[in-house]
Every structure is written in structure tokens, then in C-alpha cells.
Amino acid sequence: MKYISYLTAVVLALLVVLVVFDATGRYLFSHGSTALQELEWHFFDVVILLSIAFTLRHNAHVRVDIFYEKFSPKTQALINIISTLFFVLPLSFLIIYISIDFVTMSFEQLEASSDPGGLKYRWIVKALMPLAFVFLALQAFKELVSDIKKWKSL
Template sequence: MIDKTIKYLGYFTAFVVALLVLLVVYDATVRYLFSGGSVALQELEWHLFDIVILFGIVYALRESAHVRVDIFYASFSQKTQALINIIASLLFVLPFSFLIIYIGVDFVSMSYLQNEASSNPGGLEYRFLVKSLMPLSFAFLSLQAIRDAKTNFDAWRSL
């Protein structure tokens, strides 16, 4: 269930990247060829970029495409690699994710209660919506880290 959810989250993120590219091309064309533009569109670009980053990290963890010191990791045995992955998931990813979720919920709540909107004229309203992506993405990241820890533990035991 977690694996499928994260896979579709990755597909959604890829769709958002395509949408972001189209939006940036449109915005640049309107700005430079027609001397127009929209603050709301520029802010929407940043919000879409937030989606790409926050959900992209979850998909990167699922696909083992995240940054690590592969120069050392690649030379380790599969059992050692599995142990490193377990330690990384349980001691680094999970605590950091739980911290971001804990802080993020208050961050989103405050934004919602204040009815936070852009300070720019013509900017987007309901800023709490984009801020809510932060704890949500780290909840997904936590689930993926738990899944990775379990998968690597099973692999470590069988090796």
C-alpha cells in the first residue's frame, strides 16, 4: 500500500513538473514579449516548485536516488549496505521527519488561523494550503523510511 501510494505520488510530481515547465514558459513569454505578467502566476510557480521538492524527496527515497556517499557504500557488502540503510532510516530520516511534522502542524495551523495570504498585490490567498504540504510530505517520507527499514531488515536477516 505504501509503495503504491509513493509511486503514484511520484507520478503526480512528474505531472506537476510538466505543468510547472508550461507555466514558466507561458509566464516568461507574456513577460518578455508582451510586457505583461501576473504576480499570482509567479507565486503559483513557487507553489508548484514546493510540490516538486517536497514530494520529490519521498519518491527519491523510494527509488534509492537520494544523495549518499556511494564511493564507500558501493564497496560494502549487501549485508552492510542493508544495515546502513536501517540505521539511516531509523536514526536520521524518521527523527528528522517527526520533527518537521511536529513543527509543521503548528506552522500550518497558525497560517490557517491567521488566514495568511500573499503580501503582494494580486498574490495568492490561502497560503496554509501550500504550507500543509510540508508536514504531509514528511508523513509520506516517514512511511517510506519505515518501509525501507523493514525491507532492509528482512534483507539483512536473510544474508
């Protein structure tokens, strides 16, 4: 997971450079590129998808903290267990299941951008979807084991 976060940080830095380059070219030199704009979206997809499991690992995901923080550690662990079992894991498995066909179809069709000058091989970025949710499911299992141990010990 650590190396995935490093990769994501590098892609985020490249995204910033790419956006500055693209915006400078578009607004100062009146020269834009469809491929660069699409590459920005692809980099953005990489950052978001590969950050999901990292966010869960560092307990930085969205939650109603105004209630959660006031609960006892045992109740917090129980909430984490229930949410992992009934929301995170089922949703991860559903997205993995559905997205595999989605990626397969894109690969078989050699899907490319419909815009002139757009990027080819769109299936590559689409392949990150099932991969990202495999990482999320693995991290969720790790968190589930940790929360069960915590809940039992309190």
C-alpha cells in the same frame, strides 16, 4: 505512492508550461503577473515535497556512493538501517511535529501573499510539508523492514 508520483509528474509538466507562459509574457509583451510567479513557486514546492518519499523508494537520494557502493550488501543494509533509525525517521517526526503548528497558524490567519496581486490561501501549500514527511516516514518504515530482512538473510 505510485499515484502521488503521477500527480507530481502532472504538476511538473504544468510548472514547465507556466514558466514558459510567464517568461514569454514578461519578455516579449512586457506583462508579468505576481500571482503566476507565486504559482510557479507553489508548484515547485509540490514537486519537491511530494518527491521526497518517491526518491527514497527508488534509492535515488543523495549519499556518498563512492564509499557505499564498495561495501558488501550486508554492510549497505546495516548503513541503511542506522541512517533510517537515527536520521530519516527522527527528522521526519520533528518536521511533522513543528510543521503542524506552522500550518495551523497559517490557516487561522488566512495567510496570503503580502505582494499586491499575490495568491491567497498560502496555508494550502504549507500543508504539504507535514503531509510530505508523513509519506517519507511511511516509506522509511517500509525500507527499514526491507533492510532488516536483507541484513538478517545475508
